Amino acid sequence: MLKSIIKVKTQNILKLDKQKIINYLENDKIVIIKKIISKKLCNSITKYLTNISHNTIPNYFPIRIGSPNNFRVNLEDQRAMVKGSFYQFSFFPWNQDVFNFFKLFKNVFIFKNRINMLSDEEFFYPKSDKECAIRLSFQFYPKKTGFLNQHQDPVDYHQKYLMIMNLSKKGKDFRKGGLFSVIGKKKIMIDNFSEVGDLIFFKADIPHGVELIDPKSSPNLLEDKGRWMALFATNKLPKNNRIKNSVEKKS
Secondary structure (H helix, E strand, O other), X not given: OOOOEEXXXXXXXXXXXXXXXXXXXXXXXXXXXXXXXXXXXXXXXXHHHHHHXXXXXOOOOOOOOOOOOEEEEXXXXXXXXXXXXXXXXXEOOOOOOOOOHHHHOHHHHHHHHHHOOOOOOOOOOOOOXXXXXXXXXXEEEEOOOOEEEEEEOOOEOOEOEEEEEEOOOEOOOEOOOEEEEEEOOEEEEHHHOOOOOOEEEEEOOOOEEEEOOOOOOOOOOOOOOEEEEEEEEEEEOOOOOOOXXXXXXXX
């Protein structure tokens, strides 16, 4: 295993040594917390989302207080700050959903806040579009077409570290491409080291992206084979002018 990859096991994410995790991240390590949720639950979630994609007309909604949970198709959408091709399913804490996602993953968002030196429920209940809000974003990268350009996310008072959950198995659901980061001058294919249900942390300003999934396969946008992930996001709301946008970074 690469020296840049640190794997950690726990029965309760809130019992992890917060400072130890921060120290790893500050030394440009990628931290993988093993099997936060079961493979069976991950498969149930992706099956539910696949059903949405097959039976719902996609729509774009800006991220603001009161936005509905939504399904969006981003095929190199010009409105996106970073060029990519994927399906996105966004869930917000002020809406209900059949999985009760914000109860299921509450401790994950709390731990993200803790390592970012925030109060446990910071940004859970924003009162103004000048603030930030947590969002659970599931993303599916289809074979042949799915990718996300290399970029850096903003580091500010809202977050310093990113948190991603792997919902697919490289070598089974797809074979080529996947999540990567660039540390120093070395490109690290993170999906080579993670399993379904693993939680992945790294610094938000480390260049990262999703390399094209199975570029030699036949395209089928409605096929459920490809790369699935969940992003535990903290997003600025539309009237928040304090935080910069994500920016593409050429490799």
